[in-house]
Amino acid sequence: MRYPEFWQRKAIRSFFLLPFALLVCWIARRRRARAGRRRGVFCVDRPVFVIGNLTVGGTGKTPILIALARLLTERGYRVGVISRGYGVQIGVEPRDVTEAQGAADVGDEPWLIHERTGLPVMVHPDRVRAAQQLRARYPEVELILSDDGLQHHRLGRAIQMAVIDGDRRFGNGFCLPAGPLREPLSALSDMDFVVVNGETFEPGQWSVRFVLTSVQDLYDGQEYPLADFLNAHQGDTLQALAGIGHPERFFEALQSHGARIKRFPLDDHQPTPPGLLSYLRRSGMPVVMTDKDAVKWRQNKPAWHNQPGQVFAVSGSMLLGEGLIEAIMSRLEAVRITPGAVREKKI
Secondary structure (H helix, E strand, O other): OOOOHHHHOOOHHHHHOHHHHHHHHHHHHHHHHHHHOOOOOEOOOOOEEEEEOOEOOOOOHHHHHHHHHHHHHHOOOOEEEEEOOOOOOOOOOOEEHHHOOOHHHHOHHHHHHHHHHOOOEEEOOOHHHHHHHHHHHOOOOOEEEEEOOOOOOOEOOOEEEEEEEOOOOOOOOOEOOOOOEOOOHHHHHHOOEEEEEOOOOOOOOEEEEEEEEEEEEOOOOOEEEHHHHHHHOOOOOEEEEEOOOOHHHHHHHHHHOOOOEEEEEOOOOOOOOHHHHHHHHHHOOOEEEEHHHHHHHHHOOOOOOOOOOOEEEEEEEEEOOHHHHHHHHHHHHHHHOOOOOOOOOOO
């Protein structure tokens, strides 16, 4: 889904849509209040840590989840992940990423999470079912990370983290469809952690930053430091693809490293259009893309991609900061000794 420009300002179109937005806000507020009273909330017998957002569009929640999963694994936690599997027909039973043939079976993000962490990932639109199946299939898991799902209130959670895009923040402050909010900003008061992906943040919020570090040739898997790759292509105009929630963040990150690029923003979760593939073949210039786009590219590599040096994935990592890490570890220690903890509503 493309992020409309008018969501960043109080445009005339926003005011025409405001009655629908007020209805969305009212429904979302009721659902969160109902979950706070613990009615209709189903829990698994392990703490659940939800990493999500209040807005539509990319905020960086999946890279944060990947960074957290790696950190927690290093510190001795046995972690599993649940995800919705956006854009994929999962069926009645949850789908285990380890049994999938590729991203087309489970979705881009679940496949990328498993690829980057090696952890079990269970996929289903009903996160309660996904969590139950994860626990049944992997009884050793003692902590469940949920990729998105702040608004999926049927799943009880011990910890909630809302991720904010430091550039777009909350747009015009309206709920869908007049603005980008999935629920009112009052939901922030119910979060354990409010994390801003960017440099600017307010008191009580934590700042994180995504940094590009390396490049992988998608033909032979050869990896290079980003600086070496850019030095080797100083005279080239890189054809930059980004089919993520906020493609401009990727483009600007490349340019901040001195890359000369031509931008091709794509719809999130969608395959590369055939017309663009034809253009890329004719251009003869190197193609660079995000890790998430590389997942889809490997599944549907065009015939002309038949040698090294043509198409590359740019990788990076989310820097969480020591203060945030220690705060998360303190909260986890509090819930680890209480399996099945249901989050207490803050007063």
